[in-house]
Amino acid sequence: MSAISESSAASTDTGKETTWIGRPLPRMEDQRFLVGKGRYVDDIVLPNQLFAAFVRSPHGHARVSKLDLSKARSASGVVAAYGGSDIQGLKDVPPNWVLPGSHVKGRPPLVRETVRHVGEAVAVIIAETQAEAVDAAALVDVTYEVYPALIDQNLALEEGAPRVHADIKNNTATIMPAGAGGFDAAAAEAYLNIKLTVKNQRLIPFPIEPRAVNADFDAATSRLTFYSSNQIPHMLRRMLAAALEFPEHKLRVISPDVGGGFGPKMHFYPEELLLAWLTTQLARPVKWTETRSENNVATTHGRDHNMVADIAADADGKILALRVRGVANIGAYLSSMGTGVPTINVALFLLGVYAIPVSEALITCVYTNTTPVDAYRGAGRPEAAYLIERAIDRVALELGLDPAEVRFRNFIQPEQLPYRQGVGTKIDSGQFANTLNLALEKINYKALRREQEAARAEGRLFGVGVSNYTETCAMGFGPLLGAIGFDRGGYESALVRVHPDGHVSVFSGSHSHGQGHVTTFAQIAADSLGITPDEIEVIQGDTDQVPFGTGTFNSRSVAVGGSAIKIAADRIAQKMKKIAGHLLQSSPEKIFVSQGVFGTEDGQATIRARDVAKAAWTGHNIPYDFGIGLEETEFYHPVDMSSPYGAHIAVVEIDRETGEVDLKRYLAVDDCGVIINPLLARGQVHGGLAQGIGQALYETAALDSDGRPTAEPSIPRSDMLPRFETDHTISPSNTNPLGAKGIGEAGAVGAPPAIANAIIDALWPLGVKEVDMPFTPERVLNAIEEAVGRDAKKVAAQ
Amino acid sequence: MQSEQSASAEMQISISVDGALRKLDVEPRMLLVQALREKLKVTGPHIGCESGRCGACAVIVDGHAVKACMMLAVQADGKSVITAASLSDNKLGKVLQNKFHEHHALQCGYCTPGMLSAAVDLLANNARPNEEDVRQALRGNLCRCTGYQHIVDAVLDAATSLNTADSREHGVES
Ligand code: FES
Ligand code: FES
Numbered sequence: 005m006s007a008i009s010e011s012s013a014a015s016t017d018t019g020k021e022t023t024w025i026g027r028p029l030p031r032m033e034d035q036r037f038l039v040g041k042g043r044y045v046d047d048i049v050l051p052n053q054l055f056a057a058f059v060r061s062p063h064g065h066a067r068v069s070k071l072d073l074s075k076a077r078s079a080s081g082v083v084a085a086y087g088g089s090d091i092q093g094l095k096d097v098p099p100n101w102v103l104p105g106s107h108v109k110g111r112p113p114l115v116r117e118t119v120r121h122v123g124e125a126v127a128v129i130i131a132e133t134q135a136e137a138v139d140a141a142a143l144v145d146v147t148y149e150v151y152p153a154l155i156d157q158n159l160a161l162e163e164g165a166p167r168v169h170a171d172i173k174n175n176t177a178t179i180m181p182a183g184a185g186g187f188d189a190a191a192a193e194a195y196l197n198i199k200l201t202v203k204n205q206r207l208i209p210f211p212i213e214p215r216a217v218n219a220d221f222d223a224a225t226s227r228l229t230f231y232s233s234n235q236i237p238h239m240l241r242r243m244l245a246a247a248l249e250f251p252e253h254k255l256r257v258i259s260p261d262v263g264g265g266f267g268p269k270m271h272f273y274p275e276e277l278l279l280a281w282l283t284t285q286l287a288r289p290v291k292w293t294e295t296r297s298e299n300n301v302a303t304t305h306g307r308d309h310n311m312v313a314d315i316a317a318d319a320d321g322k323i324l325a326l327r328v329r330g331v332a333n334i335g336a337y338l339s340s341m342g343t344g345v346p347t348i349n350v351a352l353f354l355l356g357v358y359a360i361p362v363s364e365a366l367i368t369c370v371y372t373n374t375t376p377v378d379a380y381r382g383a384g385r386p387e388a389a390y391l392i393e394r395a396i397d398r399v400a401l402e403l404g405l406d407p408a409e410v411r412f413r414n415f416i417q418p419e420q421l422p423y424r425q426g427v428g429t430k431i432d433s434g435q436f437a438n439t440l441n442l443a444l445e446k447i448n449y450k451a452l453r454r455e456q457e458a459a460r461a462e463g464r465l466f467g468v469g470v471s472n473y474t475e476t477c478a479m480g481f482g483p484l485l486g487a488i489g490f491d492r493g494g495y496e497s498a499l500v501r502v503h504p505d506g507h508v509s510v511f512s513g514s515h516s517h518g519q520g521h522v523t524t525f526a527q528i529a530a531d532s533l534g535i536t537p538d539e540i541e542v543i544q545g546d547t548d549q550v551p552f553g554t555g556t557f558n559s560r561s562v563a564v565g566g567s568a569i570k571i572a573a574d575r576i577a578q579k580m581k582k583i584a585g586h587l588l589q590s591s592p593e594k595i596f597v598s599q600g601v602f603g604t605e606d607g608q609a610t611i612r613a614r615d616v617a618k619a620a621w622t623g624h625n626i627p628y629d630f631g632i633g634l635e636e637t638e639f640y641h642p643v644d645m646s647s648p649y650g651a652h653i654a655v656v657e658i659d660r661e662t663g664e665v666d667l668k669r670y671l672a673v674d675d676c677g678v679i680i681n682p683l684l685a686r687g688q689v690h691g692g693l694a695q696g697i698g699q700a701l702y703e704t705a706a707l708d709s710d711g712r713p714t715a716e717p718s719i720p721r722s723d724m725l726p727r728f729e730t731d732h733t734i735s736p737s738n739t740n741p742l743g744a745k746g747i748g749e750a751g752a753v754g755a756p757p758a759i760a761n762a763i764i765d766a767l768w769p770l771g772v773k774e775v776d777m778p779f780t781p782e783r784v785l786n787a788i789e790e791a792v793g794r795d796a797k798k799v800a801a802q
Numbered sequence: 803m804q805s806e807q808s809a810s811a812e813m814q815i816s817i818s819v820d821g822a823l824r825k826l827d828v829e830p831r832m833l834l835v836q837a838l839r840e841k842l843k844v845t846g847p848h849i850g851c852e853s854g855r856c857g858a859c860a861v862i863v864d865g866h867a868v869k870a871c872m873m874l875a876v877q878a879d880g881k882s883v884i885t886a887a888s889l890s891d892n893k894l895g896k897v898l899q900n901k902f903h904e905h906h907a908l909q910c911g912y913c914t915p916g917m918l919s920a921a922v923d924l925l926a927n928n929a930r931p932n933e934e935d936v937r938q939a940l941r942g943n944l945c946r947c948t949g950y951q952h953i954v955d956a957v958l959d960a961a962t963s964l965n966t967a968d969s970r971e972h973g974v975e976s
Contacts, residue, residue: 030903030904031908034902034903034911035903037914038886038903038911038914038918039886039899040886042911042912042914043845044845044848044912047839049840134840135829211910211912211946212848212850212910212944212946213850213912263911264909264910264947296851296852296853296855517910520909683906684906686952687906687909687947687948690948690950692949694946694949694950695946721942721944721950722936722945723938725951728951751949
């Protein structure tokens with residue numbers, strides 16, 4: 005931990021000493037995974053199991069003129085086959101976040117007539133075995149009338165562009181303005197005016213476990229048990245019940261171990277609605293596991309947002325005004341978070357951690373013939389951070405100032421916090437200058453700049469890039485979500501139960517897909533209850549067991565879900581003290597608990613937690629009005645969200661001949677508030693960085709003119725990433741009782757701009773001002789050649 | 803389909819899986835990973851791509867890490883297959899599992915059985931790898947969660963602790 009932390013990791017903002025919070029405890033859930041006994045959806049085979057296979061369109065835009073299922077239907081082992089006309093009663097899968105005023109097109113369970121993106125399902129085959137389903141799918145006879153596909157969102161907006169949906173003008177799903185305006189007036193007075201164009205390319209999220217579903221309707225009880233590899237089981241239950249018109253209390257969603265989520269596994273998909281419907285029709289369980297090639301086109305993509313910014317600054321590099329126009333590709337249909345991510349999650353955070361007096365933004369969401377785009381690690385905040393961090397650097401480079409110095413000049417100052425940004429968000433806490441200073445010291449920034457000078461003298465391309473990303477996490481506050489059309493609660497559930505033998509079950513509405521909740525949540529409850537984490541079991545992912553929750557996304561599990569656990573466990577601890585006080589003939593305020601033993605202040609009398617628990621559950625020896633039991637449920641509903649932020653620094657050297665980028669160093673100093681488990685927090689930082697660096701250097705969906713990914717996504721391998729350097733400052737959030745902020749997405753938000761800035765810093769002397777991600781050798785070389793060629797032409801013209 | 807006849811003609815094979823001899827009937831086209839998962843209910847090897855890219859399916863066949871989606875079940879006839887379930891029967895596997903745990907080298911756990919197989923193969927062939935060796939040896943195994951650093955650290959630490967234990971056993975100072 006760094007010296008400038010406002011508080012040590014071993015205590016929360018309440019100043020209370022903690023025993024378990026702050027410890028780098030290895031995970032309690034590891035064992036089953038290490039011996040290959042994790043239980044993922046595909047590992048579950050039910051009695052009487054049926055299997056589904058899909059026939060998918062290879063075209064981005066087409067009309068299905070013929071669909072003949074007869075051969076498939078008579079193939080060996082086939083139980084049923086359905087095309088779009090066989091499922092008339094089924095609705096389209098609706099989005100769950102619809103910005104008011106949006107034109108909504110949900111995802112059809114099967115193509116009804118028009119194909120609107122590559123990978124859209126045209127038919128489904130149900131058979132006795134997986135192999136029979138796949139074999140029969142190959143026998144389906146489909147004729148497509150193929151039309152040109154609309155892939156690029158800017159082209160889709162052009163006058164006269166064909167329509168993706170006949171009744172939606174200009175292919176526009178929504179247009180959202182933000183900020184108070186006034187840019188032109190501010191710009192007229194400014195010393196420096198710059199136009200900056202940036203692109204966040206389309207990404208394929210690529211969890212190593214693809215999606216998987218097993219739907220099991222029991223006609224005898226009219227109950228539907230629905231297994232899905234999913235991040236938000238209760239929300240899935242709500243969405244599925246509504247779309248299927250199935251009573252929610254008879255629908256049980258189970259999400260067992262999830263092999264990576266990163267956003268796409270919180271969306272409600274056509275295959276899910278279809279399988280749930282099929283099991284009710286066939287009265288047998290139906291299972292489907294996505295293949296990798298299906299995952300590449302049928303699971304939602306991320307980002308794909310083009311932006312143009314106008315920046316006005318004074319001669320000292322202080323940004324006076326910012327105007328951003330964003331055009332976001334949302335694909336062929338609205339997926340679950342629909343128009344919310346590219347608008348709210350981008351516009352609100354466009355000013356980063358800087359006090360910029362004048363701002364305005366306008367974001368347009370555009371339908372195209374591509375796979376729907378939805379939340380992917382960072383979900384809008386990477387796009388916002390990329391824009392503002394590139395803007396800061398550009399101002400610095402144009403003025404010949406140091407980019408770090410320009411950041412100090414623009415930061416929101418500590419005394420201004422909490423700070424309401426002109427575009428809407430509220431930054432709750434932070435020590436931005438301290439965090440950047442720590443990063444600069446740790447990487448020895450001054451020495452790096454000297455190294456750069458020396459490298460430049462030798463003609464080498466050496467660059468240093470800084471980013472001071474922020475994001476807003478720990479999503480909360482229902483009324484606000486309602487106002488922006490997000491049909492979810494902003495709370496999280498926890499149920500804490502102390503058993504008569506003193507052991508504890510914690511049920512949480514959050515759901516881990518690798519984050520390690522079983523350990524962090526147990527650490528939180530252990531501190532409240534005065535026991536050890538290994539006496540606690542954390543249960544998640546089953547709507548029949550867990551109180552109605554919201555789920556895991558937006559880096560909210562610790563700050564909101566963990567707070568719910570703390571509050572519930574604290575209440576139980578109070579009751580246990582009351583009982584212990586009674587049994588020890590002392591007042592509850594004078595009772596202390598430690599290591600599973602309650603005792604009086606003077607240490608004279610003690611009683612074990614299990615004896616207190618037994619008294620609570622038997623009602624023996626305690627007053628009647630104490631009530632029975634040790635069980636508390638909390639729906640923690642934060643009023644405000646938290647603002648994690650950080651200072652990241654990337655160091656690159658570029659090969660002038662090949663354009664290859666060598667990412668020599670990467671330092672991340674993050675401030676995610678109070679850290680429950682530093683080991684796991686570091687794991688989250690690393691994972692986010694790998695995806696952020698992946699976006700910067702390697703990854704793109706690279707769609708062809710039909711909307712088909714042209715290559716397998718270039719997911720970083722072990723030899724493609726540097727050794728990460730990490731540290732933290734700790735500014736506790738005052739938005740929740742733990743003081744936590746969220747860390748899951750930090751790396752994915754912070755890394756792309758840090759690397760982009762380093763690359764442009766390296767190339768600036770050659771005249772390169774803009775390059776787009778991913779910074780492949782080819783692109784970097786093209787940028788160099790173009791800039792050098794431009795200069796050569798200028799010289800020739802003189 | 804023409805292949806229907808041959809596809810349905812099953813062959814009997816026997817494989818030693820995690821130390822137990824298992825007899826099973828498979829179609830000739832069935833992949834080893836499918837046979838393990840579907841026929842034998844050994845679900846440690848996971849499927850992430852079925853095309854040899856991700857390594858989630860990797861197991862140890864006759865002492866070498868093999869991607870079980872790149873091998874037909876019939877090709878494993880008469881061979882020995884070790885999956886994560888029995889890795890701890892040998893010291894190398896056990897130490898690696900412990901180090902993965904200590905270093906937080908797994909998050910969702912989906913890549914973990916395959917990663918462990920690749921790591922066992924590496925350390926069996928190179929007792930003193932450096933970081934670069936480890937990163938090269940694991941390049942056939944994708945992990946989308948960890949960013950690899952904790953995995954690399956776990957493997958390096960496992961090598962160190964195995965070497966220390968070895969030199970202690972042989973009375974060598976190192
Ligand atoms: S499933 Fe075998 S390598 Fe991916
Ligand atoms: S731990 Fe999730 S893919 Fe490696």
